[in-house]
Amino acid sequence: MAVPGFEGFEKRLELHFSGYDPLGLRRLSIDDLQQVLDAVQCSIVSAAGNHSFDAYVLSESSLFLYPHKIILKTCGTTQLLRSIPSLLRHAADLGLRLRSCRYSRGSFIFPAAQPFPHTSFSDEVLFLDARLPATLRFRKASIMPSDASLHSWHVYSAAADLFSVLQPSSSTIEVCMTELDCSLARQFYRRNGDHRSGDDAGAEMTELTGIGGINPRALVCGFAFEPCGYSMNGLDRDRYSTIHVTPEDGHSYASFECIGGREVMDYLKKVVHVFRPGAVSVCMGVTGTDDDEERVRSAVVRALEPLGLSCRSRAAEDFPGAGTVTYQTFTAHRK
Amino acid sequence: MGHGLSAPAAFAAEEVDSPVLAIHSKNAWNDHWKSHKDSSKLMVIDFTASWCGPCRSIAPAIKAMAVKYTDVVFVKIDVDELSEVAQQWKVQTMPAFVLVKGGSEVGRVVGAKKDELDKKIAQLRA
Numbered sequence: 001m002a003v004p005g006f007e008g009f010e011k012r013l014e015l016h017f018s019g020y021d022p023l024g025l026r027r028l029s030i031d032d033l034q035q036v037l038d039a040v041q042c043s044i045v046s047a048a049g050n051h052s053f054d055a056y057v058l059s060e061s062s063l064f065l066y067p068h069k070i071i072l073k074t075c076g077t078t079q080l081l082r083s084i085p086s087l088l089r090h091a092a093d094l095g096l097r098l099r100s101c102r103y104s105r106g107s108f109i110f111p112a113a114q115p116f117p118h119t120s121f122s123d124e125v126l127f128l129d130a131r132l133p134a135t136l137r138f139r140k141a142s143i144m145p146s147d148a149s150l151h152s153w154h155v156y157s158a159a160a161d162l163f164s165v166l167q168p169s170s171s172t173i174e175v176c177m178t179e180l181d182c183s184l185a186r187q188f189y190r191r192n193g194d195h196r197s198g199d200d201a202g203a204e205m206t207e208l209t210g211i212g213g214i215n216p217r218a219l220v221c222g223f224a225f226e227p228c229g230y231s232m233n234g235l236d237r238d239r240y241s242t243i244h245v246t247p248e249d250g251h252s253y254a255s256f257e258c259i260g261g262r263e264v265m266d267y268l269k270k271v272v273h274v275f276r277p278g279a280v281s282v283c284m285g286v287t288g289t290d291d292d293e294e295r296v297r298s299a300v301v302r303a304l305e306p307l308g309l310s311c312r313s314r315a316a317e318d319f320p321g322a323g324t325v326t327y328q329t330f331t332a333h334r335k
Numbered sequence: 336m337g338h339g340l341s342a343p344a345a346f347a348a349e350e351v352d353s354p355v356l357a358i359h360s361k362n363a364w365n366d367h368w369k370s371h372k373d374s375s376k377l378m379v380i381d382f383t384a385s386w387c388g389p390c391r392s393i394a395p396a397i398k399a400m401a402v403k404y405t406d407v408v409f410v411k412i413d414v415d416e417l418s419e420v421a422q423q424w425k426v427q428t429m430p431a432f433v434l435v436k437g438g439s440e441v442g443r444v445v446g447a448k449k450d451e452l453d454k455k456i457a458q459l460r461a
Contacts, residue, residue, distance in 0.1 A: 023386050026386050026387075026388055027386075028388065029391070030388065030391055030392045033388070044392065046446055047388065047389030047392055047447040048428050048429065048430070048446035048447065049384070049386075049387040049388060049389045049390070049429055050427055050428045050429065051427075054387060054388040054389055055389075056388075056389070065388060196454075197450035197451045197454060198450070199446075199448040199450060199451040200450075200451055200454070219445060219446075221445075221446045221448070235428055
């Protein structure tokens with residue numbers, strides 16, 4: 001097939017700052033935010049905020065703004081790294097100091113369709129190295145392998161200190177799913193003649209697909225794209241969650257990401273149930289001892305094996321300012 | 336460009352005759368609530384917070400809706416200023432738009448969802 005489809009695999013950027021202002025990044029004006037997003041070539045579709053953070057659903061993925069942390073996750077052919085210069089400028093204007101930067105992504109389904117600097121991981125690393133300030137002295141870039149050479153997890157991390165900025169009691173989980181069950185993926189298509197708003201149709205998809213039941217405590221902002229596709233951000237106290245779906249057969253993809261404690265394994269099971277994917281990768285950001293890393297990996301296996309998913313590979317690496325990143329891949333028995 | 340020209344109404348900071356009424360005290364809210372119950376108009380309560388970016392992002396669209404729907408009452412409540420009222424209406428995520436008629440809630444939109452809010456107002460104002 002010569003024509004590439006929509007690239008579901010996201011690029012993810014996480015920046016941590018320090019500063020005295022308890023509102024920090026939340027002071028960014030909408031114009032400034034939009035300017036940052038213009039560089040990336042995406043726009044705000046819907047937004048909500050609570051006492052802890054602001055969550056934006058974008059035309060191509062999501063943005064989470066905490067006072068001292070920003071997470072920007074974009075898919076398609078967006079140029080995520082181009083957001084960095086203006087982000088750093090605005091943060092500096094607000095009196096914030098950059099403490100760490102983490103950039104990560106899986107392997108693109110259509111790598112040739114990506115624009116510079118996303119043409120290769122080395123291009124991305126060079127771009128990042130050139131644009132991050134020298135105060136981020138500790139840097140590491142690594143491609144974490146799986147058993148299939150086409151699928152790896154790419155991580156770049158730069159930090160002012162070696163120790164992680166993650167809270168010890170919580171971990172970040174990023175789940176990438178491909179080969180989605182066809183009939184389940186079809187639920188993410190708009191129906192012909194449905195003229196409701198994307199928010200309305202999105203809310204219905206959230207309920208009908210069971211996504212709303214993953215964490216009933218969370219306020220979910222779902223959005224249904226034309227002619228297909230779905231994005232949601234969830235807000236539960238200071239914890240974000242996000243799901244993005246590219247349902248097209250042949251290159252179907254869905255991602256789930258959230259921050260949390262032990263309940264995250266429960267969410268993982270429910271998410272796999274929603275999509276019944278043929279292949280899954282689970283990436284976790286863990287802080288703590290080697291014990292924790294092994295415990296986390298076993299917990300993921302225990303969660304997915306009963307659902308018919310076999311672990312094909314496992315890898316773990318330490319990154320400055322990001323703790324230990326574990327990467328496990330699974331495939332469904334039926335394949 | 337003369338200095339005497341004023342900016343178009345949509346961009347003025349806090350206009351005295353803004354179509355969105357900002358309520359700053361419990362007394363003002365009680366009075367307003369009483370007069371709402373006596374009218375048959377739809378009222379949209381916009382719960383906002385000064386620290387909430389999404390609230391700022393949708394503010395111009397709310398002003399535009401208030402101008403468009405002259406038969407609907409728009410009020411704005413800051414959740415820190417009137418935290419009791421926010422709690423009473425169970426507002427935790429913002430912006431939250433609570434639509435009330437005859438003293439009861441008839442609809443709610445949570446999040447800066449412009450199109451959804453516009454559609455709900457158009458449906459419920461009759």
